[in-house]
Amino acid sequence: MTELLSPAALEAALRQVGEERYHNRHPFHALLHGGRLSRRQVEAWALNRFYYQSRIPMKDAALMARCEDPALRRAWRQRLIDHDGTAPGEGGIARWLALTDGLGLDRGYVVSGAGILPATRFAVDAYVRFVAERTLLEAVASSLTEMFSPAIIGERVAGMLAGYDFVTRETLAYFNARLTQAPRDADFALAYVMREARTVAAQAAAIAALIFKCDVLWAQLDGLHHAYVAPGHVPPGAFGYGAEE
C-alpha cells in the first residue's frame, strides 16, 4: 500500500481479506457443514473450539486494559457480557458447553483443555497475545472476522442440523445468539478502524491484523483436519489419541 485509502476502499480491502482468507473456505468446514464428519470428528471440533471461546473474554479484557477511553471500554464491555453472561449458565461460553454436553463430552474434560491440540493452543494464545501487545487499532481490527461470521453461521446451523442426528437446535444455541451479536460488534469495530486508521501505515496494519486473525482461525482448522480427518495423526495426549478414527 502506498496511498491512503478512502473509508469505502478500506472497507472493501478488509472485506477482500475475508473473501480470500476467512475459514469458511477451509476444507474442514466444508466437511463439517456438509454432514460428512463422524461424531468423533465433530466432538474434536467442539472440544478444540471451546478453548478458543474460553479465551475470547480474556482477549477482550486485555484490549480494555489498554484502552484509555471510557466510551470505547463501555462499548467493548458488552462482549464480556455476551460471553460470560450475567449469571452462571448464561453467555456464550455456557452455550458452547451446551454443545459439548449435547455431544456427550465430559464438561470437566472440556473446561480443562487437557485434550485440545497443541495447534489450537498455539493459535489461540497467539491471538490473545496479539491483542494484548499490538496497537489498539490492530487489536480492534483483529476482531473484524465478525464481519464474515453471519454467513458461515447460517451455513453451519443448517448443514449440521441436516447432517447430524446427534446435533439439535438447542445444542447449537450459541450460533443463534452470535447472529445478532457479531454484526453489532463488527459494525462498531469497523467504524472504529475506518475512523482511526488515518495513515497509510495504520491502514496497512489494520489489514494485516485481520489477515493475522484469519490465520488464527484457519490454523485451528488445519490442526483439526490433520489430526482427525486425513491422515488422522492425533498427537499424544490429545482427544482420541490411540483410538481408531
Next chain:
Amino acid sequence: MTELLSPAALEAALRQVGEERYHNRHPFHALLHGGRLSRRQVEAWALNRFYYQSRIPMKDAALMARCEDPALRRAWRQRLIDHDGTAPGEGGIARWLALTDGLGLDRGYVVSGAGILPATRFAVDAYVRFVAERTLLEAVASSLTEMFSPAIIGERVAGMLAGYDFVTRETLAYFNARLTQAPRDADFALAYVMREARTVAAQAAAIAALIFKCDVLWAQLDGLHHAYVAPGHVPPGAFGYGAEE
C-alpha cells in the same frame, strides 16, 4: 511468616496492614479532611487523583484478562460498570470529573493528565503493572485497600463539606457511591483471598500485595505533600508550577 494462618488470622493480618499503612494516616489527608488546605491544594489533589481513577478500569480489565474463571470475571466486571458507567456521564470517572469541574479545573486539562506529578504517574502505573504481571491472588489482594476506605470516606466528606466553601455534596458524589461499592467489592476480594491463599507463601504474597497497594496510595500523597504543602516544590510542568502557593 512460617506457619499457615487460619482464615481469621489471615484477615486480622490484612486488617493490621491497613491499621499501619493505609493512607488515612498520611499528614496530607489530615490537612485535606481538616479543612486546612488552600483551594489550589485541593485542586492539585483532585487533579492528581483523577489519574488514579482513570487507570482503575484498565487495572480491573488487566486482572480480568488473566482470569480463566468466568464466575470471577463476571463478579469483577461490576467494577468496570461502577467506574465507566453504562452511558456517557455515568460512573465513577464521570463523578470524579464532577469534582474537578466543581473546583473549576478545565476538563480537557484534567483528562489529559498533563499537569499531574511524575510521582503520581509512577505510583499508579506501578499498580496497573503489578496487577497485570503478578499472580491473580496478588492482583486480587492488592484491591483490599477497599476494606479500609469507608472510614476515610466518611471523614473526608464530612471534613471537606465543613472545611471548604468551594466543595458541595454534589461535587463529592463520587464518595457516596463508593460507600456501598467498596464494601461489596472488598467482601468479595477478601473471601477470594481467604479461599485461595492456601500456603504460607501465598498468604505472605497476599499480605505483601496489600502492603504494596498501601505504598501506591501513600506515595501519591507524599508527592502531593512535597509539591504543594511543604516546602512547595512543584516540579516543572506540573499543575501550579511557577505560581505562588
